[in-house]
Amino acid sequence: MVERLVGAVRHSALSEIHGWAEAEDRDAIRKTYHFADFSEAFGFLVRVALLAEKMDHHPEIFNVHNRVELILSTREVEGLSERDIDLARAIDEIAPERDRASALS
Numbered sequence: 688m689v690e691r692l693v694g695a696v697r698h699s700a701l702s703e704i705h706g707w708a709e710a711e712d713r714d715a716i717r718k719t720y721h722f723a724d725f726s727e728a729f730g731f732l733v734r735v736a737l738l739a740e741k742m743d744h745h746p747e748i749f750n751v752h753n754r755v756e757l758i759l760s761t762r763e764v765e766g767l768s769e770r771d772i773d774l775a776r777a778i779d780e781i782a783p784e785r786d787r788a789s790a791l792s
Contacts, residue, residue: 691766706718707775714765719757728755739774746759
């Protein structure tokens with residue numbers, strides 16, 4: 688069963704993912720990635736889509752030219768769950784090196 692992350696468990700989970708911010712308008716997390724051009728951004732989107740399908744957990748995806756914004760939330764709990772944290776980690780692993788390096792600082 689999927690459970691909504693709250694309290695200390697939520698705080699701990701959020702501290703493990705770098706560069707992801709809590710959404711201001713709802714219980715979700717978001718991160719924006721920047722790329723050299725549309726082609727590079729679209730390639731990343733395809734990799735995210737395949738990963739999300741494999742994990743059976745699908746993000747909201749917004750793309751404008753060389754920018755990709757992802758929003759993660761779990762519909763079943765109407766908020767943040769461990770599934771979102773796991774997907775955020777997996778997405779960061781396939782992100783361009785520059786985004787991984789900046790996330791670690």
